[in-house]
Amino acid sequence: MSESSSSYLLERAWVDGAVRDDVLLEVADGRITRVTQAPLGSRNPHDTPSPHGVSCGFHRPTGETRKLAGLTVPGLVNDHSHAFHRALRGRTQRGRGTFWTWREQMYAVAERLTPDSYFALARATFREMVAAGYTSVSEFHYLHDPEPETGDALRAAAREAGIRLTLLDTCYVSSGFGAPPEGVQRRYSDGSAERWAARVGDGPAAIHSVRAVPRDQLHVFRGRSPLHVHLSEQQAENDACLAAYGVTPTRLLHEEGLLGPGTTVVHATHLTDDDIALLGSTRTNVCITPTTERDLADGIGPARRLAEAGCRLTIGSDSHAVIDPFEELRGLEMDERLATQERGHWSAAGLLGIGTAGARIAVGEPADLVTIDTRSPRTAGTGADENTAVFAATAADVTHVVAGGRVVATADDRGDIGRELDDAMEALWKEAPWPRP
Numbered sequence: 001m002s003e004s005s006s007s008y009l010l011e012r013a014w015v016d017g018a019v020r021d022d023v024l025l026e027v028a029d030g031r032i033t034r035v036t037q038a039p040l041g042s043r044n045p046h047d048t049p050s051p052h053g054v055s056c057g058f059h060r061p062t063g064e065t066r067k068l069a070g071l072t073v074p075g076l077v078n079d080h081s082h083a084f085h086r087a088l089r090g091r092t093q094r095g096r097g098t099f100w101t102w103r104e105q106m107y108a109v110a111e112r113l114t115p116d117s118y119f120a121l122a123r124a125t126f127r128e129m130v131a132a133g134y135t136s137v138s139e140f141h142y143l144h145d146p147e148p149e150t151g152d153a154l155r156a157a158a159r160e161a162g163i164r165l166t167l168l169d170t171c172y173v174s175s176g177f178g179a180p181p182e183g184v185q186r187r188y189s190d191g192s193a194e195r196w197a198a199r200v201g202d203g204p205a206a207i208h209s210v211r212a213v214p215r216d217q218l219h220v221f222r223g224r225s226p227l228h229v230h231l232s233e234q235q236a237e238n239d240a241c242l243a244a245y246g247v248t249p250t251r252l253l254h255e256e257g258l259l260g261p262g263t264t265v266v267h268a269t270h271l272t273d274d275d276i277a278l279l280g281s282t283r284t285n286v287c288i289t290p291t292t293e294r295d296l297a298d299g300i301g302p303a304r305r306l307a308e309a310g311c312r313l314t315i316g317s318d319s320h321a322v323i324d325p326f327e328e329l330r331g332l333e334m335d336e337r338l339a340t341q342e343r344g345h346w347s348a349a350g351l352l353g354i355g356t357a358g359a360r361i362a363v364g365e366p367a368d369l370v371t372i373d374t375r376s377p378r379t380a381g382t383g384a385d386e387n388t389a390v391f392a393a394t395a396a397d398v399t400h401v402v403a404g405g406r407v408v409a410t411a412d413d414r415g416d417i418g419r420e421l422d423d424a425m426e427a428l429w430k431e432a433p434w435p436r437p
């Protein structure tokens with residue numbers, strides 16, 4: 001096998017919607033090139049592919065094969081992240097307040113970050129993500145000053161952490177419906193959407209929100225894909241949008257030609273029936289962030305109705321109050337149960353499909369793999385299947401993470417990641433300690 005090739009023997013793996021034993025993967029240049037499945041030694045080495053792309057025989061590759069004990073699923077996708085918010089964990093949860101009081105505390109972090117401290121914090125945060133089972137992340141990046149240093153810091157941090165990064169350069173030019181930026185918000189702003197576009201050029205992009213980009217500048221984003229935007233996270237945003245433009249934020253984006261399969265709206269918590277119909281009919285993607293919604297008391301969004309309307313759903317860890325893809329997926333189902341007083345809105349397989357953004361363990365797919373310990377105190381006796389992954393496991397049960405064909409995290413890394421996070425936080429708060437209430 002070449003230097004860019006590798007192979008993995010998976011004790012159990014979720015393949016083609018079912019759990020299979022003894023799955024052998026061969027990988028070249030970061031992608032899966034062969035999938036075979038059989039008990040060791042019981043099959044003819046001259047295997048015949050099945051209709052589903054999983055070979056019926058057991059092919060023995062040359063070279064060393066790494067064995068991964070437990071249940072392996074495709075890599076999880078973190079579709080919405082603000083890396084620097086990780087510094088808020090355990091601090092903003094104190095006492096009472098709202099999203100808007102939390103935002104002031106978030107601004108305090110943004111104000112003191114430098115490119116160096118941002119790199120250290122982001123690298124540690126991305127390493128925590130990888131160890132939790134995320135193999136790719138969409139970073140909603142609006143802390144532009146100084147630019148390009150902060151964007152470069154995020155790219156370098158992701159590269160060193162071993163996570164695939166989509167850097168969503170975010171336009172933020174107003175403190176609210178045309179008002180100029182205030183305080184630390186000036187670090188976010190290019191002055192206008194046109195100047196933002198001149199700086200960014202083509203590529204992944206984001207509109208911070210309809211609050212932060214006036215309507216007469218939204219035309220700049222037509223035709224951009226991928227495009228992400230915070231949408232209706234707070235009822236106050238909806239009320240202000242109605243007062244300013246006479247329409248909801250969803251209707252505003254639709255009238256400006258910004259909904260569609262290339263657009264992902266984040267949160268989508270406070271929607272009207274018309275909003276849901278617009279998002280579904282345009283096949284707009286929706287990223288739900290249950291642990292952040294819970295932490296900030298944002299509310300429970302209509303995730304099930306959005307899916308039924310035609311939206312593709314993804315998950316994100318957003319503010320990083322929790323970094324655990326399995327908890328995000330459970331949150332989709334459990335929050336829906338609380339809202340409806342009924343159970344069973346998604347199957348475990350359906351939730352895994354959301355968490356992996358449809359990725360599969362199959363020939364031609366990226367070799368992104370997450371292996372879960374099926375004998376931990378949380379997972380033992382649960383069946384070692386997709387239900388174990390979604391309804392029993394936590395990030396602490398992840399034993400191996402493979403991204404692009406190489407091992408990027410193991411359970412043994414957690415102590416080092418904790419120390420790196422601790423060092424990054426200590427450096428961040430050293431000169432300006434966190435203000436006590």
